[in-house]
Amino acid sequence: MAEKTIMLVCSAGMSTSLLVTKMQKAAEEKGLDFDIFATAASDANGPIEERHPDILMLGPQVKYLEQDFQERVDVPVVSINMQDYGMMNGEKVLEQAIETIG
Template identity: 40%
Template structure:
């Protein structure tokens, strides 16, 4: 199972897009888990849950470089959710872009 975890300030609106992404994954029988967490819990989530990808909500995009540094020992991709896709709550587009990010990272 691929674990895709989204992080933002309080994981409130991000949890809505995470659910939409999970729904798309379930519809297509993808073995994924998509959840949202507050960014302040990043290290704890990394240690306890071992995600395969970390995404930041557009509202915390300024934390991208810091987040990449914080996850470098885990060798996983880090990205920022596109603000238009986020605003439209387009779980399918966000999931497709996330899968591409993960595939490109492994090359």
């Protein structure tokens, strides 16, 4: 079982798939066993219940949902830095997750 589970949320679940791949590569390089996956905001409830993520990371296009998610889950909910998201900087986004969840 993975040490930590990181769930990325975007509008359709598609734009974050490349970022997930880059984050997984960065985690492997650091020797971390993380489960990192993406889902669409409209489909988020199922994965939250099934996979129990340690953190929800929202893509810039769904940042407006941050408070809604914070009220529904008892794990950190953060917005991904827009520049890191745009550059698909998996290492930086992974670092943001690690800093948040410890």
